[in-house]
Amino acid sequence: MDRVVMPTQNPAERIHNFKEVALGFTPSLALEEASRCLGCKNPPCMAGCPVGVKIPTFISQVKAGDMDGAYRTITIDNNLPAICGRVCPQEHQCENLCVRKVKLGGSVAIGALERYVADWALDNGVMPEKRDSNRFKVAVVGSGPAGLTCASDLAKAGVNVTIFEALHEVGGVLVYGIPEFRLPKELVKKEIAKLASLGVKIETNVVVGKTIFVHELLDEFDAVFIGTGAGLPMFLGVKGENLSGVYSANEYLTRVNLMKAYEESSSTPILKGKSVVVVGAGNVAMDASRTARRLGAEVTLVYRRSRAEMPAREEEILHAEEEGIKFNLLTNPVEILGEGGKVSGMRLVKMALGEPDASGRRRPVVVEGSEHEIKCDQVIVALGTSPNPIIKNSFKDLAFSPKGTILADEDGKTNVDRLYAGGDAITGAATLILAMGAGKKSASSILNQLQSAEK
Ligand SMILES: Cc1cc2nc3c(=O)[nH]c(=O)nc-3n(C[C@H](O)[C@H](O)[C@H](O)COP(=O)(O)OP(=O)(O)OC[C@H]3O[C@@H](n4cnc5c(N)ncnc54)[C@H](O)[C@@H]3O)c2cc1C
Known part of the structure; x- marks a missing residue:
């Protein structure tokens, strides 16, 4: 079979x-x-x-x-x-x-x-079951998969949970990153509604580190979980990146997914390029390419390695190919070209694969004399993300890695008592299920700590 x-x-x-x-x-x-x-x-x-x-x-x-x-x-x-x-x-x-x-x-x-x-x-409206005890109060910062999972597990155990979310919508990457055609937002809302049925309070438009501070949450709550993700985009660092028509994939996808920029009535405009180049080959690059295609563009994806090294899910790659996205592999941008302040093309070099690098993937090396130009009117950069530094800059007691990720052990414990962290905020950009696993582990260690302190 x-x-x-x-x-x-x-x-x-x-x-x-x-x-x-x-x-x-x-x-x-x-x-x-x-x-x-x-x-x-x-x-x-x-x-x-x-x-x-x-x-x-x-x-x-x-x-x-x-x-x-x-x-x-x-x-x-x-x-x-x-x-x-x-x-x-x-x-x-x-x-x-x-x-x-x-x-x-x-x-x-x-x-x-x-x-x-x-x-x-x-x-069929099936809802999760909850135990009624309400002994402890826990704050969860960020409402992505890590925060939602931590909140849900704690609430199921009878803890009073409040989520603080910087954006006006709940769900993190699930609402602002992953497009509607892969993950319908009505469905995300229904999954999140289950948290409300567990008694979880959600406060949106609260930027922890600006509106309210981590030390204030530690004063008010028995424990705090930080699941603030890795939403800060990386750029190419090449000439022309400030031209009009260059977007980070984060901004592009947020405008389309969260602000519905594809609808005529949307108050958030978006450039609908006719010939779009997306740089990168992860899920984010596939999502940006397929979104641009739906907005009417011919799309070329530029990636410096070969198809075998593309980090996106196989299904996304296949769907992108079926939708007519062109893959320009073993190619790297060296300059974004402009006319009158707007994107008009891209200068690229061809690459070949050398010895494996620290990631275990073969290192791309420039092919001498391979420089060439292509025309385009929009560039979307999808090269990865790192954690936003707001928490780091506003709470000096917390230890961070040189890459800006929060240092936490495998149970989510940080160096600060009663403060836990998980998801992309500690690993850097990873996957939904790893973020959920981290939220789960933290919920369990928070419960253990609070219950032991009670004895
Ligand atoms: C476009 C895209 C496509 C992806 N596709 C896949 C896929 O197909 N499969 C997969 O497994 N993974 C995918 N991923 C990765 C996956 O979505 C992430 O690994 C996962 O969402 C991380 O969860 P998180 O809870 O750690 O962070 P996030 O989902 O980033 O959530 C963090 C939340 O914290 C909030 N926040 C940040 N700072 C503050 C603050 N100071 N105060 C209050 N709130 C704050 C943010 O607004 C956000 O809502 C994709 C990622 C992107 C960007």
């Missing part, structure tokens, strides 16, 4: 809309795929899940038609399954270790089944 393929919107249609590309399993497709799971006694897939979801158990419940049971099983370990089912890199995690992967028709589509169960629960 081969892996069941999830239906998707036709590429020719979807490049003209922002509706979700992957359409999800129908009940019969879900049953067919669930039946492929071998129910291994020592399931290798579980070792690949950073939050330890009991994968064969929930899949066997799907097979038996026990959707409520399947949902309860997943949510013991994962508070945001509708989101993880859509954007988690399963191909490198649980599905990569599935025993069916190589010779038995392909890995079981664990992510697609998780999404199927989570969507069923959202459609």
